[in-house]
Amino acid sequence: MGMEYEKIHACSNDCLLYQNECEDLDECSVCHESWWKKVRLYGPMYLMWMYLFERYVKILKAYFKNRNRPEGCVMESYIAKEAVEFCSEYLSNAEAIGLQNKVDSDGATVIDFRKIGYKNDPFILATQVKQVFYTTDPNDLELSLVVLMKSRDIRDGEGDADDCNCIPSVSRGLTPVDEVDVFDDDDSNLVRLDVEWTYGTRSGGVNRDGIDYYNNLINELLSNGLEPFVTLFHWDLPQALQDTYGGFLSPKIVDDFKDYAELCYREFGDRVKHWIPINEPHIFTTRGYEYGSFAPGRCSPWLSPDCNGGDSATEPYLVGHNQLLVHAAAVQVYKTKYQNTQKGQIGIALNVPWVVPLSQSIADQEASNRALVFTYDWFMEPLKSGSYPAEMTTYVGERLPKFSEEQSSMLKGSFDFIGLNYYSASYAANGTCKRINPRASTDSCVVHLSERNGTTIGPKAASDWLYIYPKGIEDLLLYTRDKFNNPVVYITENGVDELNNGQLSLNDNIRVNYYADHLSFVQRAIRKGANVRGYFAWSLLDNFEWADGYTVRFGIVYVDYKDGLRRYLKDSAKWFKQFLL
Known part of the structure; x- marks a missing residue:
């Protein structure tokens, strides 16, 4: 039909x-x-x-x-195809609004591609749109883990489903079929695409219809001049694996993910040249297994009585450990069996909020360093050296799993590029280590603060956690350059949100300034030697934001949820259009 x-x-x-x-x-x-x-x-x-x-x-x-x-x-969802068509037809015909590009002290535009060798080594500018498909079939045994999260975990999940035409039934749960991240640049084109695990496989078998869908989608992207970056896991664990052996709590996940990854390489690798097996492992680990706010909703009973069991002191480290092993296994099979013929690259996407010492004291400076260690280095150091950071070994002790020699060898150097997702920053002060009821977020003995002497680190956006601090993206890139041997880096997410107040608001100067300022600091980092190859803005369209639901808007294009998902260019979209001319 x-x-x-x-x-x-x-x-x-x-x-x-x-x-x-x-x-x-x-x-x-x-x-x-x-x-x-x-x-x-x-x-x-x-x-x-x-x-x-x-x-x-x-x-x-x-x-x-x-x-x-x-x-x-x-x-199947054809929203992805519509997004491609929207970019190539609608956005390309939009008129520029005459916003002037910022200039630096040299009088050059903020991103002057001629000054960074754009024609010879493309700096790719792209953006992302996240679309979520919902199912109401209660007998579907192949739903992703996120499907079974209760509506209490979605900020606007108690609202009337009729309030948003894109939500058939929030009470039955949700599952993202695919996320396609799209933007069109006249000189260089890039798209981020998340393959949903349950859509490519079904209970250990290959879903040929799902494979055909992604083949058609990839071909559609390429025919529009868009090169896909493909993510294999964006938190959509098949529910069957969670029920059978606990999902990422078990080492059994490694073989299952390896099968899934190899299926994708075999089916799509002739056209896909950039792979990201795991996206934002720190968020999946802490939000899902420490706080219980994301699927599968696990945490210690003393932290929240609503959690589905769990131990916030041990499970985050175990899940993070197994995500690293999954990543290493996926990289190993790609490099040994496919990379030589397919000529692609493979990496990981890590979320890293920047941290600034609250004061110039040695204690606060050490605290800010530990904060980075417990977010960024937690996953990056094993990829560099095959071991966890020394600070984590000291502060976490026996609760931190250990790698075998074989695992350590497999992890070391298991990337061709690093994806960095940057949004915000905070101050860090030295704190008291908690010996009673320890958990991952307090093991670093750091107190995170949004303000110093009554002044916030930057303007607050709609989300409680997002404070605008553009310099942090430069600091992060230089930290990566110095500590991890200057790897190839893509900024895989960067953006800011506003509240969804029910009004059609297209004047988003805060977002225009956000992107202009952050791109300026990216350019500064490149001039200082950071090996940055590309940039993804989050996001093209207003979209579903996990626990925040539809209460915030990240898009440069306004989506009217009450009018058939009609879309309107915001000022930031027009700014990008002019920026790319």
Whole structure:
């Protein structure tokens, strides 16, 4: 059934009908016209076959109600394709609003590509749009882990679903089908694409329809002159793996992820030249297993009675450890079996808020360094040396897992580039180490503050955690240059948000200034020798922001959630358009 389907079969429930449920019906379709409108918004339905990894055949069969006919229905999202079309047609025709590019002390524009060898070594400017697909089928055993998080974990999750046409049923949960991050540059084009684990595989088997979808999407991107950067894990763990062995709490995750990664290399690697196996491991680790605010919602009972079990003192380190091993395994299989013929590169994307000492005291300076160690170096140092930072070993002690010699060797140097996600900064002061109820965020013995002497470190954005501090991106790049042997770096996320107040607001000078200032400091870092090759702005479209839901807007394009997702250029989009001329 495709987009041209005209008939609607009525039934008593708002649900998807599986093939074996439709044998006595005249039409096997979608229930109710209201449901069909949602299907029309997100894409068509059609039958799906599963192609199996041999070692998972028995497990997969256990999920079939009718084991002789393992057909099902799948819904795909065409929002990604629409985003590409939007960039190539709508945004390219927009008129510049006449904003002047900033100039530096030399009188050059903030990003003067001629001064940084743009034509010979492209500095790629791109942006991101995050689109989320929602499912309301309670019998879908292949949902991502994030699906089962309660609406309490979404800031606007208790609102009426009718308030937003893009949310069929918040109460049933959510799952991102794909994230496509797009922007068009006349000279150099780049796109970030997240493959959803459950969309490429099903209970250990290959979902051929999902593979075909991503093949078509990648081809569509390339035909539009957009080079894909592909992320394999952006926190969408298959629920079956969480239920079977605890997901990233178990070393079993390594083999399963390796199978999934190799599938992607084999199917897409002839066209994909940049791979990111893991995105923001620190956030997944701390928010999911220390605070319990993200899926799977685990934390110590003393921290929150709403958590789904957990231990905030040990589980974050175990999950972080296994994410590093997953990354290393994914890199190893790529480098040994695919890189030589496919000629691609592979790396990791790490979120790093910058930290400034609260005072010039030695104690506060050491505290700011420890804060970076417990966020950035936690994952970066093992990729450089094969070991955890010495400070973490000292402060965490036996709760910090250890790498075997084989694991250490596999981790060391397991990247071709590093992706850095930078948004904000804070002050750091030396704090008292907590011996009772320790947890990952307090093990560093650092107190994080947003202000000093009554003045914030920078203007506050809509999100509670986001304070605008442009110099931090330069400091981070120079820290990376000096401490980690100046690796190839892509700024894989950078942006600022405003509150979603229900008003159509296109005047976002705060965002224009944010990007102009941050790009200026990126240029300064490049001139000082930082090996920066590209920049992604977050984000092209207003989007779903995890625990914040739709309460904030990060896009340079306004999305009207109450009017069929209509889009309007903000001033920042027009600024970027002129900036790229």
